[in-house]
Amino acid sequence: MDRSSGPFFCLMRHILVVHHSASGGTRQLVTAFCERASNAGSVDVVTRSASVASVADVRNADALIIATPENFGYMAGSTKAFFDRVFYACMADTTALGGGTQSVLAGRPYSVLVCAGNDGTGAMQSVDRIVTGWRMRKLHPGVIARRVGGEAGSGRGVLREEDLNACRELGQLLAEGLAMGAL
Numbered sequence: 039m040d041r042s043s044g045p046f047f048c049l050m051r052h053i054l055v056v057h058h059s060a061s062g063g064t065r066q067l068v069t070a071f072c073e074r075a076s077n078a079g080s081v082d083v084v085t086r087s088a089s090v091a092s093v094a095d096v097r098n099a100d101a102l103i104i105a106t107p108e109n110f111g112y113m114a115g116s117t118k119a120f121f122d123r124v125f126y127a128c129m130a131d132t133t134a135l136g137g138g139t140q141s142v143l144a145g146r147p148y149s150v151l152v153c154a155g156n157d158g159t160g161a162m163q164s165v166d167r168i169v170t171g172w173r174m175r176k177l178h179p180g181v182i183a184r185r186v187g188g189e190a191g192s193g194r195g196v197l198r199e200e201d202l203n204a205c206r207e208l209g210q211l212l213a214e215g216l217a218m219g220a221l
């Protein structure tokens with residue numbers, strides 16, 4: 039039977055959140071995102087540490103959120119290791135002889151949550167550059183949350199409520215868009 043056939047068929051949509059957090063800031067962003075994303079009916083939010091997120095997790099996701107700290111002007115090493123592990127397994131051969139590849143994720147929506155000390159743009163751009171290779175669609179510019187009140191580059195300081203709210207709103211936007219079939 040076709041996945042979408044039958045009168046009582048309810049298609050569950052999946053949001054995958056791949057995250058890494060060493061000192062808890064990114065974890066707070068993910069928690070805020072999930073608060074509202076989990077409220078939409080028929081949308082399942084799956085959170086996976088970057089160290090364990092699998093190819094199957096990514097292939098099954100209707101939408102992807104990457105949540106990462108910025109380290110040395112780039113995404114965290116664990117986030118990069120996740121991409122190293124799964125990137126080519128999400129590409130399919132376009133010819134029997136393996137003459138070309140195309141992304142199995144093309145067109146699916148994604149966005150990015152970055153926790154940073156004083157910048158964050160390097161992490162955001164580095165994730166975008168890789169996910170562009172999957173031909174995914176950036177649904178939302180993403181959130182860069184910079185800690186306030188700690189010395190630059192440290193894990194000290196707090197996150198602004200407005201940044202946590204931006205994560206909540208992104209969760210709601212993505213989940214409702216998927217639930218109503220708009221994404």
Ligand SMILES: Cc1cc2nc3c(=O)[nH]c(=O)nc-3n(C[C@H](O)[C@H](O)[C@H](O)COP(=O)(O)O)c2cc1C
Binds near residue numbers: 063110153
């Ligand atoms: C090794 C290291 C490198 C960092 N490099 C940067 C950086 O390049 N730019 C920045 O804004 N913050 C930098 N930070 C600060 C972290 O991004 C910040 O502490 C963030 O809250 C970490 O996320 P987490 O709390 O989820 O671990 C760095 C922190 C560490 C430990």
